[in-house]
Amino acid sequence: xLPFSLLNILFQILTVHIHALKFxxxxxxxxxxxxxxxxxxxxxxxxxxxxxFKIFWFFDLDPNKSQWITSMGKISLLVFLFILxxxxxxxxxxxxxxxxxxxxxxxxxxxxIGSFGFCIACYNTMYNHQHFNKVLxxxxxxxxxxxxxxxxxxxxxxxxxxxxxxxxxxVGVTVYGLLSRIETRHGPCMRHQAETSxxxxxxxxxxxxxxxxxxxxxxxxxxxxxxxxIYNPSGQLCGMLYEEVALLTSHMDFFSSRLKxxxxxxxxxxxxxxxxxxxxxxxxxxxxxxQVDELHRKVTGHMALFWAVSMGCIANQLFSLYKPIGAVIxxxxxxxxxxxxxxxxxxxxxxxxxxxxxxxxIPWYLGSIKEQKxxxxxxxxxxxxxxxxxxxxxxxxxxLFVTVVKTAYSYLTLLQSTG
Numbered sequence: 001x002l003p004f005s006l007l008n009i010l011f012q013i014l015t016v017h018i019h020a021l022k023f024x025x026x027x028x029x030x031x032x033x034x035x036x037x038x039x040x041x042x043x044x045x046x047x048x049x050x051x052x053f054k055i056f057w058f059f060d061l062d063p064n065k066s067q068w069i070t071s072m073g074k075i076s077l078l079v080f081l082f083i084l085x086x087x088x089x090x091x092x093x094x095x096x097x098x099x100x101x102x103x104x105x106x107x108x109x110x111x112x113i114g115s116f117g118f119c120i121a122c123y124n125t126m127y128n129h130q131h132f133n134k135v136l137x138x139x140x141x142x143x144x145x146x147x148x149x150x151x152x153x154x155x156x157x158x159x160x161x162x163x164x165x166x167x168x169x170x171v172g173v174t175v176y177g178l179l180s181r182i183e184t185r186h187g188p189c190m191r192h193q194a195e196t197s198x199x200x201x202x203x204x205x206x207x208x209x210x211x212x213x214x215x216x217x218x219x220x221x222x223x224x225x226x227x228x229x230i231y232n233p234s235g236q237l238c239g240m241l242y243e244e245v246a247l248l249t250s251h252m253d254f255f256s257s258r259l260k261x262x263x264x265x266x267x268x269x270x271x272x273x274x275x276x277x278x279x280x281x282x283x284x285x286x287x288x289x290x291q292v293d294e295l296h297r298k299v300t301g302h303m304a305l306f307w308a309v310s311m312g313c314i315a316n317q318l319f320s321l322y323k324p325i326g327a328v329i330x331x332x333x334x335x336x337x338x339x340x341x342x343x344x345x346x347x348x349x350x351x352x353x354x355x356x357x358x359x360x361x362i363p364w365y366l367g368s369i370k371e372q373k374x375x376x377x378x379x380x381x382x383x384x385x386x387x388x389x390x391x392x393x394x395x396x397x398x399x400l401f402v403t404v405v406k407t408a409y410s411y412l413t414l415l416q417s418t419g
Contacts, residue, residue: 038136045140045155045243048162049236058125058233074126077229078119084208084226085115092209106415107323110313110330111206117306118234124299125233131298135291139247145281148254151247158243162236165336169235172333173227176326177205177220235333237300238340241388244292245344249351251288255281256358263363275371282355282378289352289386297389300341304390307338308404312411319416338404345388345396356382 040050057077093108125132142151201208201216205223255278262275311334318327356379364375387395393403 038133038140045158045247046136046240048159048166049240049243052166052232052236053125056229056233058122078123078126081115081122081226081230082119084222085230086112086119088208088210089115089206092207095209096207106313106317106320107327108207110310110317113306113313114310114330114334115230117303117310118230120302121237121300122230122233125237128295128298131291131295135244135288135295138288138291139244139251145251145277145284146254148247148250149257150250150253154246154250155243158239158246161242161340162239165235165239166232168333168336169231170228172329173224173231176329177224177227179326179329180205180323181220231333235337238337241292241296241300242340242344245348245388248285248288248292249347251281251285252351252355255285256355259358259362263366272371275367275374279374279378282381286381286386289348292348293386293388297391301389301391303337303341304393304396304400304404307334308407309411310334311404311408312415315408315412316415319412338401341388341390341396342398342401345390345400346398349385349387349395349397352382352386 038046038050040047040054057074089108089112093105093112096105096108142148201210201219204216204219205227208219208223210219258274258281259278262278311331314327314331314334318324318331359375359379359382362375364372367375387397390396390400393400
């Protein structure tokens, strides 16, 4: 009775949210009539992530075409994913906790929390695609200040990372699904299945409660498809953030190389023009950094908290020897994605802090009073490093990695102590 009542309440809440989303998307379609999308080409950055977003329908490549139909389709897709990957696992968790005390609920909690966090990230990606496009266009614009010397090298390196993430997400989800059918055959779930006429769907990819009978093979294919639908775009979000920061730091390195030539010749017109160029470039870099931070604060800033809880549950699942190989696959995936965010945030912070020291080292005293004031303002602004926000833990940096691991360990000890 409880799962049915909970399901009814959640359906009513979702109905209200659907109407709100329909109104929101219709307003955005009015704003986007004259909006220019970022061009997706193989010779440009972000090709593979955008391609994955297009295949899995999480990115509008043409917002002026069938906007209402596209928005309704995306709303329906999100509602379906939310029901199948969040609501039904939650119902399963409640039922298992009430009826069976020897079946591990760690997998339920990990799947529930992880899917909920990734559903939020996927929704934010859909809703903020206009902001995404502006950031991508500005990062790849090399007409105003020139093309950084390391631009192409960083693009190739990040493209390789996106390929690795794509392979790992697909292979990892598939292997986890196959192992779920094998590793649960001798577990407590199958023992209880033999004692009851109610189907517990023990061999499903992840725990789920279904209010009606469904073919197990069909359920397996549906769960595999929805897992691909969630984890592929989410994995590419990690690679996209890493690529955004890599291109931004290539702009910083290019700015630093140009900065050395500002006062090479004393009080010349060329030196003044170079200083003006560097001042504008510095403002542009700061603007890019703030845009990237604002975008990912909306889209992925919440993931640090979800990582901590999910990794604690997965570690407990591993220690309890319940689907241990599958737990290792998911734990490695979470650690890779967390590392991408932490490394990106730390690199951005370190590189932006180094600009202040580089500004101070140039012979600014050779310039005029006006030029010295410009350099002074640049130094003052460079004292504030660029960061990536990680709600509610602060910013993505090396210290955050330790914080997330400690939080996961604390949650693990809590689960271990409660049996």
